[in-house]
Amino acid sequence: MKDAMTPAPTNLRQMLHEATQQLRAANIEAPLREARLLAAHAARTDLAGLLRIDTLDDAAQARFAHVLSRRLHYEPMAYITGQVGFWSLDLAVSPATLIPRADTETLVEAVLDHLPDRNALLRVLDIGTGTGCLLLAILAEYPHAHGIGTDLNPQAAALARLNATRTGLATRGTMLCCNWADGVKGPFDLVLSNPPYIPHGDLATLMPDVVAHEPARALDGGPDGLIAYRALARILPHLLAPGGLGVLELGIGQDRSVSALMRAAGLCVVEIRPDLGGIGRALVVKK
Template sequence: MKETMAPSPANLRALLSAATERLHRAGIEAPQREARLLAAHAAGTDLAGLLRIDGLTDAAHATFIHMLGRRLNHEPMAYITGQAGFWSLDLAVSPATLIPRADSETLVEAVLHHLPDRTRALRVLDIGTGTGCLLLAVLAEYGQATGIGTDINPHAARLAAHNAARNALASRCVTLCCNWADAVRGPFDLVLSNPPYIPHADLAGLMPDVVAHEPARALDGGPDGLVAYRALAAIMPALLAPGGTAVLELGIGQDRSVPALMRERGLEVAEIRPDLGGIGRALVVKK
């Protein structure tokens, strides 16, 4: 028999307290905040707006209970609400793509550092664009830039196109469904990619929210986690314009192996930029 929420939907404080306890027992981090986020989304408001209401309508209560059940099953919050923030963007997300993470913003920071002229009409390629987060964040910062995002998953390519329109950037980019960069021709001033980089044997040890819900194809880097980087290294010299820059996301412990792959193809390693946790996250290479 399914467990039900005892408090009345009109008693928001009791409702949140009961939800927090259930989330805590399920092993969800920051259960109080998660309960409040779910309630705010169900009520059609934000956390600040939630402070101004005493209870939920019957419809909002039903939505809250449904969403709570999904979160108790460790479905990521972003998939439940259908949205996530990244850089300055508000993005739609779906199970077709990885959820944008703050660590990936390190790549945008690296781009801004190495390409300081924000008036440049950069030609940008984002390989494995997913939600389009990297490409769209760069286009938002470089007002004259244009870009192409590619993804092997047609649902992801469509989602990236939707996010471009959602953030008023559709006039400066297109998204294509293809393997790596098969459907495009260089040269590009900037190439971005957050490829699959988790060694296959490590996938089972990821958090339940990730391993049970996010797309394995976007996570699985093969036996050593380097399959995607070998493919990227092989095509990067032809994609980059002379003096062009590529910024790639790295996984933990890949700050030696991946640069070596790029150097083998004649590319110069300009920087390995750490994320806020001190992990080498953004590899910057130049042609």
């Protein structure tokens, strides 16, 4: 793997060409787009603004070389820029949390379909909130809803609080540092969770961006990937109000096993919703 180009050329087009070649050699997908995103970040503009730039000044060139080197070492783009888009929100991210992914938006879509009244006075709980993406997306869609997000990692809980503030939702979203839902008083109309679900033996096979940089604790679901779901099956019946919904993210091929756990806990499986790739991604259960 090559390091970032030195010395950096002054012509932006040439810089992008060389960066694209290096990213392609590192087997990074969409290398030209990635090079442009890195250049825009270094120039402190967006992709549209980058089109109006022919050269970078010395400071921007140095920033570009630095962030390119980070990306060539497979640091995720979101960690480099410090932000990511999720649903309708612009969220801060850090290595303390997983990076929100488009697949997780499947859970938001499922909630909107099963709870069509946008003016409902919902009480929402998001277990393992991470960046707060799920809870905040729901609060953004339901203006009269209030919710709690929990995370075992104090840095993640702090980041979720920051995101609640930057999205203007802090008055309706409380972020707590605790294990699962310890000390949280129900009942809730909606409980969300994107728990760790990767079988421990599969962690090493994930993309290098994930393996080397994203927090293993937020990924590792134990020997069979189901440890977190067993814990959720124990607590969900006590957290949900009568008629309340639980919406959980699933890993590949986990729909049947997790559904069985939830049925054994006395919950009704309402839907297994596929993501855009056709993988069963959102499990909807009802008390």
